[in-house]
Every structure is written in structure tokens, then in C-alpha cells.
Amino acid sequence: MRAEWQDTLRSTPMRLTLRLVALFLMTSLLTFAATWWLANKTLLDAADNTLDVELDELSASGNAAGITAAVEALSARTDPEDMILHFEGATGATGNYREVLPGSGLREFDPRDGGDRLSDRYIVKSRNVPGGVLTVGQSADAFDELREVFGQVLSFTLLPTVLLVLAAGMISARRSARRLAAIEGTLDRLRGGNLSARLPDMPGPADDLSRVGTGIDRLAEAQQASTEALRQVSADIAHDLKTPIQRLSVQLAEVRDELPDGASTIGLDRAEAEVAGIVSTFQSLLSIAQIEGGSPRARFATVDLSALAATMAEVYEPAAEESGHNLRIDIGSKANVMGDRALLGQIIANLIENALRHTPPGSDVALSVDGSRLTVGDNGPGIPAEEREMVLRRLYRLDRSRSTPGSGLGLSLVDAVVKLHGGTLELQDNAPGLRIVVRLPAA
Template structure:
């Protein structure tokens, strides 16, 4: 008994086995319901019809017994018993029995209830169903031959049992086949998950191309794996970039500290000695502060009070701050403030985004470049006539610490454009890069759907380009 229970528990733990049992059970219930309906519509209907006829004949005879003389009733009863082939009509009083039987069985129920009894006809015994009616001077029996109906019932039962057996076999094979098909599809998901767990982020769930639910699930999982792969690559790239970019300033700082410690017995440490070290530490702390700010913006954790911000005033402040650097590089900055609007946002973040975009254009535009800042209804566009950025790198420049320069000798840590994008998305907007041939246009939108213009009306912004 225990081994049978263990076997059933182990089998029932399998999805394929549970699905097969459930599918077969539902199929059995369906076929059983169909068989029951068919029985009621065929054999059941015949049996009910015969019982109704039996009760009708019994009522007729009872009515004749009340209306006719006793001798006339016995005469018509004998005549009707002789003419009836499918029915038995018999009558018994205290003196004799008339009709198809020599005597009326005394164990039968009164009409309309029906009972079965056996009748000997030669060497055969036949089954009849009937009922009795008690009259004033005797007992009346009305019955019909149930033999044909009995054989019909047996054949129907045998056919039903064969049908149920075939249903079990068909259900078992069909359920097993369907469950195996499902398990085969699920197995592909498990195999892909095992490959990904093994470190192969490029593994994807194969699709059959049918467009069914499993293909839709595979498509969603593949998109998720692609995003995870990109995230993993981004984290790996950020780690490598941090290790590469911070190794140099930390190395310089260590050498400076080691040199100061070595020279301390001969000459005391002065402010001039500590200032370069402090600058190196400030640069490192600024990098980590920018990364933390970027993370807060990306996860919408920054707490800011939005208010109406004048883009032209912010543009003037940013240009004034960047002007000395631009003059050193013989660069000119143009401002197009036509149709200036007032947008809703955080003033410090909007200034940070605008200044970072201008500074990035000045840094990579090259000496003698022309920078054009165009204010739009939803943000601004900064365009330059420098070398620009190839289209295949447009998405990568928004990754943290990503730099197009492989040598990484240019000052900076590759956080300018990622921070601009995070600020724009924090305000509900986006950033778009466009090649100008030559040059690059960076369009920053703080609101993709609406902005507040100077006259208080909602307007939709357009992208400005360098000309």
C-alpha cells in the first residue's frame, strides 16, 4: 500500500501526469454526459412511452368496469386480451381468471407504479413490466413485454462501456501527447535559463514562428535577456572605465603623498604641496557625486520642486560661464532665442543639462568651431560644425563613462551626456542626436507633450538645427 501511494505521489508530481489525468477525466465526464443524454432520448423515452400507454390502458379498463355490466366487461376484456400482441391484459376474481395469464401475481404494485415479473412461455421465461388495478369484484393486470427493451438496454450499456474504454485510451494518449508538447516547449525555456546561468548572456529562447502564447512568452523573455545583457555590459564597461580613469589620478595622488612623506624630515608640508592633492581628490569626489546624482535621476529619487523656468536667462548664464573656455579655443557661441518659452522644471537641473551640452560641444567641436544654441518650445538644441559622432555610436554616448576616445587622454569622465539624458527623462522628455555633416546637433526636450509659453498657452516644440 505504501509503495502504491509513493508511486502515485511521484507520478502526480509531474505536470505531464497531472495534465493527462485531468484531460482524461474531463473527457470521460463529457462522454458520460453525452451517453446519459442519448440514453434518455432513446431507451428512456421508449420506456416512459410504454409506461404511459400502460397507465392509459389501465385507466380505460377501470372506466369500462364502472360503466359496463360485469358480464359485458368480462366479455370485452377477453376480446381485447386476445387481440393484444404486445400487451398482457388479465383479470382475476374470486371464481376464475381471464386473459393472458392463468393467475395475477399478487406481489405487483398498484398503478401507476410499475413492477417487473417473469412469465413462462413454453420453454422460455420472458420479462414483463406491469401494474395492477383493484376493481370492485377482482384485480386487473396490465403489462408489456420488456424483453426487447432489456436487450436494447444491454446493447446500449455494452456500447457505452466500449466508448468509455476507448475514451480513456484516447484521453490518455492525447493528454500525454499534449503534455509532452507543452513540456518540450517549457524545456527550451529551462535550457536557455541554464545556459544564461552558466554565463552565456547571448543565449535566447528559440521561437517556432507560430505566433502562439509560447512564442509571445519567448519574445518577452528574449527582450528581457537583451536588456539584461546590455545592463551587464554597461556595468562591466562602467567598472572598466572607473578602474582606468581613476587609476591615473589615484596614482598621481599616491606619488604626491609618498613624495611629501619622504621630504617631510627635510622640509615641512606646505599648502602649495597639498593643493594639487586636494584638486585630485575633488575631481574624484566630483565623479562619484555625478554618478550618484545620475542614479537618483534615473530612478526618480531626486527631490525637486518644479516651477516656471526662463530658458533665455539660463542660456545667458551658461554662455557667460562657458565664454572664457570658448575664447581660449577660438570658438564662437550663437544664441537663437526666437519664440522663447518658459517651461516647468527644476532650474538647477535645467541649467546643468544646458551647460553640460554646451560644454560637450565645445570640448569635442574642435578649435575654431561655431556653437549655436537654439531655444525651442520644449527645450533647446545645441549644434556645432565639428567632426560629429558616427550614427552607430549615438546610443553608446549615453552610457555611463563611455568615451569615443579609446586612449581616454582627454579630460573628463564621460558623464556629461548621460546626465543630460537623465535630467531630460526626469522632466518627462528625451534627448536626440542628429548628424549635420559636418557637426552634430543635440536636441534636449524637457516635455514631449506640452510646454508653457510666455503668454501662458500650451505649445508643441520643434527641433532646431545648426545652419
């Protein structure tokens, strides 16, 4: 779940969204700040003008007594909550606010700082007039209101917009993450050899990802068709040549019958051996094609892999002895697998035969079964890492094996059978030698 969210956050749509949100926030906040500054300045200018007018009127008399009288007259009619009046004359302070007012000129003043009962802040302006300093203050309500309005605009427009855009980004990121996962899954299956794998239906309108998906599907289709054609051609060739080759071997037998007594049969023997080799090659090609076609799956039953391996080891014991190999079998935990007993026996046979055939006399060959894992290892010359993939191809043999009998189809057959069973085949370095590990799904 956590990884899923991390994926979402790291996806392209989410990154784009986050970038856009950041950009939007930045420009919005900049615009806001500029507007805020302008509005404040306008308010302050207006307050400055009003205060100037007030100061002009109060000091119009031009003498201390007149100013004191004007201030007292106005104070009597004015609530200090709205406007404060203060005249600091030679005889002390008069006005509706007589506490000390710090500062000079136009400024902000908060009487609450002095523990005063007045609840507002004020914009105050002092001026030196004849006989003292005259100060008039106007409630700063308007500034507080402005701040409130800005706060509201901020929380009613900016915040919802950001949340909305984030949610939309998240949704589209999740959607493309799902599409990507579907594409990845299909690619994995295709890579695993399942050429019939296709993208599942992706709900929602088509986008660039679905175009990529369609491209992958087309590619897989073409790949499947050409693989199928190749398979078909080799199966057809094997099939079409089978009859003439069988006829050839019948004819060779007839020639042998008609040979005069005492004639040399060496050439004939060689020809017959050659034909037998060709027949077995075609047989193998045909059975690989058949296995890859998947037809024998209906014959699957539970097979005791360890018992089967023990039987095969017994069968090959005499051959191993004859070729001077030490064949060992090692059975670990037992497990049943679902499969075709004959085909599974065939892969064990092929692997043992390879180990006996492609390693020098005196080599050790170890067959081991642990659960549904089958391993055949030897301490012969092994297969170079770069050729381990290629020996699974039909007819591929290492250069050094050209002189040994065989057609290079044994491992292809093993591969086909393992794939048919949904298992995995691994060729490893046995240091020295080759180790082949077959993992089959347990029944």
C-alpha cells in the first residue's frame, strides 16, 4: 500500500501536478502580497488625509487657548473608540484620551499595549502646534477588516483550489499508474515466453499510455505470428520428410538383403546409422513442436518426482558404469508435481545423458531432488556463460561437441517440457562443470 502511494507520488502526472500547484501558489501569493500592500497603502493615505483635515481644523485658531477649547469641545462629542483627541499643552494633557502617546508623525498606536480599556488599534498623527503637540487618532478598524477580507479570500479560493488540483492530480496519477502496471505485467508475461499475453482492457478515455499499450499488443501479435510460422515450418518439414526417410531406411534394408554373401557391409552400416540419426532428429523436432503446442497437458497427473528420479538413476546406472562415470543420486524432501510422467522422465534422461556424454570418463554426475526442485550437476568442462542461453535453441551444440553423437535437441526438449509444466530451467556454473536446476510447481 505504502509503495503504491510512493509510486503515485513519483509518477509523471503527480509530479506535473505538484509543479503546477507550486507555480500556482507562488503566483497567487505574489499577486496577493502586491494587492495587500496596495490596499494598505491606499487606506493609510486616506487616513493620513482625514487626520490632516482634523488637525487643520483643531489648530485653526493658531493659539494654545483656542486649540485647547476646540479639542475640549470636540472631545465632548466624540467616543474615543472612534477617534482619540489629545493635546499636550504647557499645563498638561487635554482631550478624550489623556495618556501618554509615544512617537511622532503618522503611526500606528495600540492603547492595549499600555493596558488600556480601549479595544482598538489606531492610526494617529501628531503635529507641533502653537503651545504644544496636537495628536488625532482614527480607529484602525478598516485595516483589521481588510486583513479579514484577505484571510477569507485566501481560505475560500486558494486553499480549495490547491486541494482540488491535488486531488485531480492524484486521481490521474493513480489511473496512469494502473495503466503502467498493466503494461508492465503484459511485458513481463511476454518476456516469460507467453506470446499470447495481451493488455487487459483499460477503462477510461484513450491517452498516450493506451497508445503505447496498443503498440505493444501489435508488436506481440506480430511476434507471435512469426514464431508460430517458424514453428509450423519446422514441424511441416519434419513431418514431410519423415515418410521419405522411412522409405530410405526400408530401401537400405532391402539392399542389405540383396547383398551377395561375403560382401562388405561397412558402407551400408554407416548409411543406416546416419538414417537412424536423422529419424531420431526428426522425431525430437516433432515432439518438441507438439509439446510447445501444449497438447499433452490433458494427460497431466500427480507425479512423485523423487521416485521417478530414483528409477531413472537406476536405468542409467549400467550406462554410467560403462562410460566410467560416477552417478550419484541424492533425495531430499519428497514432493509431488502435476505433470506428464513420460515427459518428466524424458528430461531427467536427457540431462543424465548429457552429463555422461559431454564430460570425460571419471567425472562425477550428481542427480538430486529436493521437493519439486530437480538438479543435475557434473564436474566436466561445463558450458560458457555466454552460450548457456543458446544451447537451449534447437540444433545448437558447442563447437567441441561436434564430434560426439547427438543432434543438439536434448536441451530444447527439456526447455519445452519445463515450460509446458510452468516451471523454470536454469543453467549454472558448477565450478567446475555444469549444474542444471529445474524448478517445477508443486502439485
